[in-house]
Amino acid sequence: DAKTTQPNSMESNEEEPVHLPCNHSTISGTDYIHWYRQLPSQGPEYVIHGLTSNVNNRMASLAIAEDRKSSTLILHRATLRDAAVYYCILNSGYALNFGKGTSLLVTP
Amino acid sequence: GAVVSQHPSRVICKSGTSVKIECRSLDFQATTMFWYRQFPKQSLMLMATSNEGSKATYEQGVEKDKFLINHASLTLSTLTVTSAHPEDSSFYICSARDRAGLIWTQYFGPGTRLLVL
Numbered sequence: 001d002a003k004t005t006q007p008n009s010m011e012s013n014e015e016e017p018v019h020l021p022c023n024h025s026t027i028s029g030t031d032y033i034h035w036y037r038q039l040p041s042q043g044p045e046y047v048i049h050g051l052t053s054n055v056n057n058r059m060a061s062l063a064i065a066e067d068r069k070s071s072t073l074i075l076h077r078a079t080l081r082d083a084a085v086y087y088c089i090l091n092s093g094y095a096l097n098f099g100k101g102t103s104l105l106v107t108p
Numbered sequence: 109g110a111v112v113s114q115h116p117s118r119v120i121c122k123s124g125t126s127v128k129i130e131c132r133s134l135d136f137q138a139t140t141m142f143w144y145r146q147f148p149k150q151s152l153m154l155m156a157t158s159n160e161g162s163k164a165t166y167e168q169g170v171e172k173d174k175f176l177i178n179h180a181s182l183t184l185s186t187l188t189v190t191s192a193h194p195e196d197s198s199f200y201i202c203s204a205r206d207r208a209g210l211i212w213t214q215y216f217g218p219g220t221r222l223l224v225l
Contacts, residue, residue: 032211043112043201043216044152087151095142096203096214098152 004088009103012078020073020102022088027068031090035062035073038101039084047073047086078106110136110206114217121192122225128188129220131202137182138204142214143175146199158185192224 005023012018024033032051036044048055048062050071055062061074075082087101111134121127131141139160144152156177157165164177176188185204189196203216 034213036216038152041199041219041221043114043203043219046213046215049211049213093212095154095157097154098144100151 004090004099006086006088006099006102008100009105011105011107012075014080014106014108015077018075018078018082018104018106020075020086020088020104021070022072023070024088024090025069027090028092030092032092033062033064033068033071034089034091034096035060036087036089036096036098037082037084038087039081044087044098045084078104080106080108082106110134110204110213110215112202112204112215112217114202114220116220117218118221118223120223120225123193124191126188126190127192127222128186129200129202129222131185131187131204131217133183133204133206133215136204136206138185138206139182141179141185141202141204143177143185143187144201144203146201146219152201155187189222192222194224197222197224 034049035047038044048060050062063072083106085101085103089096113132115130141158143155145155146152154167155170158177158179160179166172179185199219199221201219203214205212
């Protein structure tokens with residue numbers, strides 16, 4: 001799977017939007033962009049995925065650049081429960097390979 | 109979303125004993141499950157791919173005789189850590205793959221924390 005680059009950490013205030021960036025300049029045509037998050041001492045939780053078009057679900061929105069070399073996970077109103085490590089992963093059907101992700105801190 | 113369970117959630121054992129961890133897909137069938145290991149402050153590392161009815165595929169550096177995987181049914185995979193040693197202490201996480209249309213999505217269990225004394 002192609003490699004992704006994410007900031008090590010980000011900080012947000014509660015109830016404000018959060019934009020988590022991910023660069024994936026070597027993405028292939030068959031790679032889907034997956035986002036997972038992991039709360040402390042828990043297994044990863046699926047957040048959202050997309051291929052080319054922007055995607056929305058009850059948890060978040062995924063904005064994908066037109067050239068697909070980057071994407072942004074958008075949490076519309078951060079809550080304290082959103083504090084987690086967020087992983088951006090490219091996958092074309094095999095096992096997910098996790099990088100270091102972005103540790104999101106949400107402050108009241 | 110699909111639900112994956114693991115049992116036990118935590119286990120403490122003595123060095124030299126074996127420990128079995130169960131991973132179940134509760135509301136879907138999974139021909140493929142994955143086992144990961146996570147050490148403190150590190151990311152998840154894929155250990156092996158478990159295929160129903162066939163032998164597991166292990167990642168490079170993972171000893172297949174030490175980490176025995178059995179995927180006997182479409183909803184259950186087990187990981188047995190044989191002759192466990194303190195360096196095997198870690199957070200073990202399984203996932204199961206579910207398909208919706210053309211897309212495979214992995215769903216993860218809550219993890220099993222193993223402490224070997």
